Amino acid sequence: MQARSVTGGIHFHHRSDQPPGSPRPQQLPGGISRFVNRTVELNRLDAFLSSTADEDGDRRETSLCVIAGTAGAGKTSLALRWAHRVQDRFPDGQLHINLRGYDPGEPVTPLEALHRFLPALGVPTPAVPVETEAAAALYRSLLADRRMLIVLDNAGGARQVRPLLPGNPHCLVLVTSRGRLSGLAVHDGAHHLTLGTLPEPEAVALLRAVTAGYRPVDDPEKLVELARLCARLPLALRIAAERAASHPHMRLDELIADLRDESALWEALSTGGEEEADAVRSVFAWSYRALPPDAARLFRLLGLHPGPEFGTGAVAALAALSIRRTRQLLDVLVTAHMLEQTAPDRYEFHDLLRAYATDQAQAEESRDDRTAALRRVLDWYLHAADAAQSWISPAEDHVPLDPPEPTITPPAFADYDQAVDFSEREHLNFPPAVQAAERAGLDRHAWQLSAVLENSRAPSAPATGWLATAQIGLRAARRLGERAAAARLLESLGFGHVKLNQLIEAVDCHRAALAIRRELGDREGEATSLNALGLIHLRRRELADAEAHFGQAMAVFDALGAVHWATVTLSNLAGAHLQAGQLAEAAEQINRALATHRESGDKGCIGDALCILSAIHLDLGEPLEALRSAQEAVELALDLRSHAAEGYWLLALGDAQQALGRFADALTSYHRSASLHRRLGDRSREARAWHGAGETYRRLDRNVDAADLLRSAAATQRELDDAWQEALALAALADALRAAEPQQAVRHWTEALRLLTGYDDPRAVRTREAVTGCLAEAVAADTRE
Template sequence: MAVELGLLGEVTAHVDGRAVELGTPRQRCVLAALAVDVGRVVPAERLMQRVWGADTPRRGRATLHSHISRLRQVLPAADGVEIVLRSGGYALVVDQEVHAVDLHRFHDLCARARGTDDDRQRVALLTEALALWRGEPLTGLSGEWVHAERDRMRQEVLAAGHDLVDARLRVGHGEELVAELSVRTAQYPLDERAAGQYLLALYRAGRSADALEHYQRLRERLVEELGADPGAPLQELHQRILAADPTLSAPPGSQVVEPVVVARQLPAAPPHFTGRDTDLAALTATLDTARQGRMVVISAIAGAGGIGKTWLAVHWAHKQRVQFPDGQLFVDLRGFSPDSEPMAPTVVVRGFLDALGVEPGRIPVEPQAQAGLFRSLVADKRMLIVLDNAAHAEQVMPLLPGGDACTVVVTSRRTLTGLVTRHGAHHLTLDTLSSDEARTLLTQRLGTARVTAEPEAVAQLVDLCGGFPLALGIIAGRALTHPRAPLAVFAAELRDLGLGALEDDDPATDLPTVLSWSYRALTTEQQVVFGLLGIAPGPDISLPAAASLTGLPPALIGKVLRGLEEASLLGRDAHGRYTMHDLIRRYATDHSAHDLTGGQRDAALRRVTDFYLHTAFAADRLLDPHRQSIELAPPCQDYHPRLLADQDAATAWLTAEHPNLLAAQRLAVEQGMHTAVWQLAWALDTFHNRQGQPHNRRAMWRAGLAAAEFLGDATTCVLAHRLLGGISLYTGQHDEAVENLTRALELAEHIDDRLAQAHTHHVIARVWEEQEQDQRALHHAVRALHLFQGLDQPVWHAIALNAVGWMQARQGDYEPARAHCEAALDVARTHRLHHEVEAATLDSLGYIAHQTGHHTTALSHYEHALTLYRDLSETYYAADTLNHLGDIHHALDLHDQARSAWQEALELYRAQQRADEADRVQQQLDALDHKPLS
């Protein structure tokens, strides 16, 4: 196997072109400390000094051995690389040592260049040597030895660069070196060797005046800073330029050697890259699959600004660099730049030709010809081309290479659909970091000690940043510049100031500014919808709700939402619901406040509230068509209703929209839409009751009561007090139940509402039943029955008959109890009432049959009742019936069936937070476990 170890950049290891995961920075440092002396023994003490310096741990040898053991596991010893123990030290043994380690390959090429008299060969060797450098050597490592070794390597590459320029000057180069040497002299302003090369290149480019001016500036600086004139060689060159010495020109007839240029344009690898394992694996899998089919690979990474697209692309590119021996091209297309237009493809192509070493004289004038030359040059090369920050697919398409050997990675805030459909690009949407990944990122930036010292503050930061890498990076940067400030301070700022806490002097790391670049690229219509989505109630939104919010037809709003999704400002889940990241939503809300009028916002909120209210009302009518209805005001003009086909569709819609419906009521409270407040509570009451959600029922009806009192609506106040009393009953708060029900009965009698009185007596009966005051409960149940009988209310007549029968059964009066319950069942079936009345009555008859020894009849009643409850998605009363069903199974010695029924009842009671019932069932299960299985 071919083994390659990299030190001239991030410390890496590749086996047959595949990256090997080396573990921690400390383990990479151990490998580097061995690799610089590959093949030679490094004493253990020297190795520890290199890795830890003065901070060597107390058990340094043991820790060192642990790191080496880890490296031995990941480096395949049988295939040409091995770490061996020899006479008190360790040695890294690699087949073909010079070629396996890039640093030693660099040294070998430089030595061969110095040993030849052929300047053309020297240019080729030194060009190849310098192409091995991938940025900062030993990237990501720290320590005294690392800093010293890195400085030494920098000096070596500088010397090799000087040698290469000298060789190129000797073979006749001049003008084409000017740009390169201008940068070098700016980096090393007092380096006389670089200055001399620059003077000669300028002279050969016909810029003698510029050469003389540069010499004068250098002389003045040397005198000012060092108190010395330039050295003799530079002074002599200056005189020869003044005299226009003909020997300084390129030798007559000399052939300029075209150096072998291998482009290495990747930016430095991100120093604190975290997570993204799934995304990295997806990119690699795409590369592997395409290689098998011999096709050009295009991966399009999409995501919001600041989500980490560039970091992912560059990190992956560095990991896979060995797969692309012919070079790597990189360009920022500036698709969403604050200070310039997106870069034209023609400009990019011209820059790529320069990077590929094409002489200016060989570059065609016509842009199309330049593009053709570019495609020809890279057609058969294994190159990686990273096109970062693309504005749209049209900007990218002219930059795609010919042939099938290259790989292209594109990043953009937009979904580049054109690349996917026309060029088979593999689309990858980048999401936020997980909570664990976000915490790891903060730990890498701030250190373990600081993060573990404030776990609560770190948890708040992770939550408030929502896994947004740029937000986490900004907070970490602030914390690093204020090392004594508690992390809780930054969490408080982020909580109180929102996006304002993520502003920065650098536009590239200022989250509001980064998001503004995407916002400015939207159409006016998209900007308006974006702002309205920021103030919409709830965590997500459906297409019909968005249509009502914006007042746009569904077909048009769908197009606008797709545009926002393509701009990575909006997400869509597997169910087609649209979502916004919390930080993007804050940005949208801010824009809504500044860019939309109060009238626009208010109208939008009324429309979306109407949508939720009227659709929830329609859903409730499907769930319980016999329930006494209320009258809604007509909806807004631009309201777009959601049509529901049947009871299952109603339950599904209420389940999906439940968080938004709760938020819609809170919005109605804030906006002073008092009628909508209590009507939303009414519209969700059946659903909440059947789903066993008493706490949500209570919260909505408390808001509903306050709204009714504000409106002075006595009838609604009675309703709210009665329902709150019933809810308190279910949650075991008997005093509160009695207080609300007493108030409801007083108000109902005051306004002479006999129907409300009947309903209230019915609930009061349940309160006394719960407190085991059965006689008082029966009194109110009979009172409710008498009232319902005179009101032509067949549903509630049946319910009241069942309630009286149930109260009688609890007191042991089974015959009159059975008679009342059978009469209730007859009324329900005669009038074809909804199944809930029938199910409750069957449950009562099951109890009566159980208590009178008719177990088979009881079993039939309970099973029938349970089936009806399940058809209704009624989980609250289903839990009670399951409990009763377990009782009858237990009485029949069917212990497996009893256990199954009680276990399901226990799960429902716990989900409904009915602690007392759950405890009783758990005791029954515990007792059953001591019996043998049937």
């Protein structure tokens, strides 16, 4: 490929990466039972499908249909009913996702959706691109020759949908949304179907279908009246019919009178103009009051759960019930259509029912009871995350926690993968949990959750969303006067800022933490802060300051007998000597550190040490040894399921592959590294990956492509005020332009020399001498001409 101007991630996907055979995903959920009528709409969908095909059945137009309608109108039921009807027309399978566009929490992003679709299409998880543009491009490529049905449920807007559209008309995309998503019609040729309330005969037929076999035949006029009270909305009709079916000996007159009473109550409280919404609320109240008391209590308490979905363990803690009793009551709520089960042990509300449950909790539970329920579920998340930390971040100190009350049973994890599975499954609930603690004035929970969740986050979670959560915890710790906790959260914020290249803010946080720890006489904490500051100096290539901070930290760790952290700091010190070009010192230190880390079995620390060792081997002219160390590091990153580690260690792998002349492999490593770092928000390491790719193109004599990437790398490092990395990129750029644009090359070498002036370590001296030689040669050649 000709790169020219690169505006996004470039990925190389080899056929050997794909498993044999083409997977045929079957992701359609089961259709709703006793689906009734919607005959007109089903016929219109059939006509739409026919209109987009030619006489041979081939697709000739964009196959995209948006089913729009008010909440509770049955959009999802219709979409699934029709999708099951026509699935045989799409022999390569179906994809389905709930985009949660109208949930109270965050909607599913296009990237998250693609990360669910691509593995189902046969892409190994480690090969899934981590930026939206690249993932969408791969998705379109995989669907280019397939006939598939894709159902995108509950879309909040066109931007959420567009990256999930295939590039060929052989696939059919069915979107449901409360809005019309007019942009999809204008720009993507979408067909629209607006779903209103059911016609009266169909509404009555739905009531009959749900109650058939459970009740005597009801008077048709009474069924019409019941349908009208439900505003002929399928969601309300199903809930009402389920209640009627569960009371076969109660006359329909009595049920209707109860519902009229609820309707009158809502009308008295309503401002008017929302007839359908009022009818739905009336049916909710009517069905809610028919629940057994324990189930009704659980329903309203679920309105207090801070996140978008929940498992049995969290629900049991919320309600102070046993797991067994909780499962029974959850089943009652699912049967009554008051709750949806989305997967084994995972539940969620229809968003209208969540709002109603929250209202009922506010109305029927005292403030103290609401606070107690929230406290219990926060305790469950706190202790569950603490258990996960033991696997995900075993070297980090645990926050001292009070034991949970007897009704709370946090999960236990048998291994690392179980802990990461938990963290990935619950990650959408973590930020809302911290926010809920702050809103409720539970400051101790707020800071403890922030601290524990930082150490138990999924290894591939980006840092961008973490800063706000840590800031909540810091505010809470300060309100409580918990200075040690404040220092801990400042440290967490400092590391978060580093990951986003916000080094000034990171220094401020770590210095503030250091000051607190010195005041408290916390020697280990002081050493930890010194090590953190050393890492920032190392990132800035302030090598003398980095070495001084690492030395001070090591002295304290050694005095305290903190072997693990002393060894971590020794690795960092080796990294400083490596950057300075002091290879003998670096090699001795990293081999000592690696031996200790191997004894403890800490995969993350082993990988970091191997990355440094790989670079040392490369500098010593031992590329095969460098390759072996880097390959082992990347394998460890995959075991850890850590995108941050994988992205960083891929840089070392790419360097070794390039040194050995394995240029295609090197490009694959660099491009994946760039994409991972872009997702994680680390622009500096992303630029380093583009630098590596540019150097590889230069060695392939593809100097135009090399120059494009090296310009991008140099521009990014300039924005980040990283003079060293900018100088290296400019020197490489000058080399790529040497033949075609010698005057530009001279200009870039000259600027690189200026940037290198402030560095005096052995590596900097050698680099400056090399650039000076190139510049002198170029000037001499220009003079001869």
